[in-house]
Amino acid sequence: MNPLNHVAIIMDGNGRWGIKHKKSRNAGHKAGLKVVEKIIKETIKNKIKYLTLYAFSTENWKRPKKEVNYLFSLLENFLINKIEALHKQKIKLKIIGFKKFPKKLNNLLIQSEKKTFQNKQLQINLALNYGSKTEIINAIKGIYKNKNKINEENFKKYLLTKNIPDPDILIRTGDTNRLSNFLLWQLAYSEIFFVKKLWPAFNEKDYNKIIKKYKNIKRNFGSI
Ligand code: IPE
Ligand code: IPE
Ligand code: MG
Numbered sequence: 001m002n003p004l005n006h007v008a009i010i011m012d013g014n015g016r017w018g019i020k021h022k023k024s025r026n027a028g029h030k031a032g033l034k035v036v037e038k039i040i041k042e043t044i045k046n047k048i049k050y051l052t053l054y055a056f057s058t059e060n061w062k063r064p065k066k067e068v069n070y071l072f073s074l075l076e077n078f079l080i081n082k083i084e085a086l087h088k089q090k091i092k093l094k095i096i097g098f099k100k101f102p103k104k105l106n107n108l109l110i111q112s113e114k115k116t117f118q119n120k121q122l123q124i125n126l127a128l129n130y131g132s133k134t135e136i137i138n139a140i141k142g143i144y145k146n147k148n149k150i151n152e153e154n155f156k157k158y159l160l161t162k163n164i165p166d167p168d169i170l171i172r173t174g175d176t177n178r179l180s181n182f183l184l185w186q187l188a189y190s191e192i193f194f195v196k197k198l199w200p201a202f203n204e205k206d207y208n209k210i211i212k213k214y215k216n217i218k219r220n221f222g223s224i
Contacts, residue, residue: 001215006050007043008167008190010182011036013174013198015067020198026070031200033074037082042204043122044089046211050123050164052096054182058131072105075128079108083115090121096160097130125164132184135160161186169214171207173199191217 011032018028036053043051056071086093093116095109109128139158148154156162166186172178173195179187193210195202 002168002217002219004046004048004168004211004214006052006165006167007048007169007171007211008052008054008183008187009039010054010170010172010174010180011199012172012176012180014200016174017198017200021200025067028198028200029067029071029074033078035200035202038204039202039207040086040091040122040124042207044091046208048122050125050167052125052127052164052167052183054127054130054180056097056128056130057181058098058129058134059181061129072101076105076108079112083112086124087116087119090119092116092119092121092123094123094125094164095128096125097128098134100129123164125161127182130160131181132179133181136185155185159185166190169193169210171195171210173197173202189219189221191219 014028014032015025016028017031018025021031022028040051055075060071061068083093093112095113099106099109101109136159139155142158143150143154161183166188167183167190170183170187170190170192172193175194175196175198177194191214193213195206195210197206
């Protein structure tokens with residue numbers, strides 16, 4: 001059975017779910033957040049050490065301001081109301097992405113990271129204003145500036161995922177089969193699961209089915 005250390009998720013389909021069920025995209029985002037909480041609990045139950053959640057891409061700024069602001073306000077309220085509970089469950093929160101948000105949110109993110117820094121039960125990497133291409137360009141600039149030798153080992157140290165093992169599993173919900181600029185380097189050998197369900201409809205049972213399937217996959221890493 002394959003060991004499982006790291007699950008990454010592209011939580012796609014909130015907007016479509018909202019339109020279908022409540023007639024607004026933002027209602028879908030709200031429902032999606034409830035699923036995030038369920039999946040965090042299930043991740044701990046499964047003794048998985050890293051969970052990376054794609055919450056906002058560098059491309060998502062193209063959305064209407066009203067939607068972007070709603071997403072940020074959801075996250076703000078989530079942190080204000082839930083960070084204590086996350087901390088009690090020994091969850092470490094790390095932001096991967098470029099912290100260029102409204103000041104209040106920026107500060108909240110930094111405080112939440114600081115507060116939970118020592119926690120060891122589960123590390124949640126929240127990909128926020130994250131884009132893989134920018135991450136890779138920045139890594140190249142860093143390596144060049146410091147005159148480091150260019151090899152895999154050194155390159156990894158300049159990524160936002162420094163010290164985080166590569167995902168074993170990538171899940172994308174929402175019936176869309178693409179990576180959308182997510183962890184292009186880190187997903188090189190991940191097992192990928194595309195799920196038809198929209199994110200707010202995804203549940204623990206779906207999650208556990210994927211985990212079970214993953215555990216029995218023959219992972220070759222180029223060997224036989
Ligand atoms: C993903 O759901 C969540 C974010 C990008 C924040 P979408 O908002 O992309 O939902 P669809 O794909 O439009 O249904
Ligand atoms: C990817 O979903 C980003 C997140 C889930 C945060 P998108 O809905 O933004 O992806 P595209 O634009 O359809 O590829
Ligand atoms: Mg989408």
